[in-house]
Amino acid sequence: MTGRFEIDTGCDDCLCLGHDFVSANRLLDNAKPRTESARRGVGGSAPTQHGTLDELRLGELVVKKPSANFFLEGSPAGNAQAGHIGLGALQRFKMIFDYGHRKLILEPTH
Numbered sequence: 719m720t721g722r723f724e725i726d727t728g729c730d731d732c733l734c735l736g737h738d739f740v741s742a743n744r745l746l747d748n749a750k751p752r753t754e755s756a757r758r759g760v761g762g763s764a765p766t767q768h769g770t771l772d773e774l775r776l777g778e779l780v781v782k783k784p785s786a787n788f789f790l791e792g793s794p795a796g797n798a799q800a801g802h803i804g805l806g807a808l809q810r811f812k813m814i815f816d817y818g819h820r821k822l823i824l825e826p827t828h
Contacts, residue, residue, distance in 0.1 A: 719743050721800025725822055729794075729804025732784035733774065734766075736793025739800040745771070746788055765790040774807055779824055781807045 721739055740746060746767060766787040774781040784807050787794075795802045814823040 722798065723800055724795045724802040725808070726794070726802040726804050727808070729802060730806055731787060731804045732781065732806035733771070733786040733801060733803060734794040735786055735788050735801035736795060736799070737789045737791055738793065740788045745786075764792050764794075774803075776803075776807075776824060779811065779826065781810060 726734070735745065746769075766789050768785065768787055770783050770785050772783065774784040789801070793799070793801065808824070810827065811824040812827055814825070815821075816823060
């Protein structure tokens with residue numbers, strides 16, 4: 719499945735996925751293992767379930783077994799976005815923010 723994501727360098731986890739995206743793609747059916755908690759941010763808190771996915775693909779780059787927070791209400795990202803990608807996933811890459819072209823360039827750090 720594909721989705722549009724924000725980059726959240728203030729998030730220390732891999733993924734936070736909005737409720738609409740989670741429901742539409744039945745992601746809680748495949749998450750393993752799950753624990754319930756809440757994510758807190760500037761806007762308040764929201765109930766979530768925490769688990770892992772098989773992989774996250776960023777273009778041709780792959781993050782195996784990323785942890786994910788599945789929002790049970792609302793979304794951590796803006797309208798029409800699946801959620802956000804945090805430093806838990808991005809720390810594996812050299813990140814170049816090209817603000818002029820509105821791009822994020824990721825390079826493996828091997």
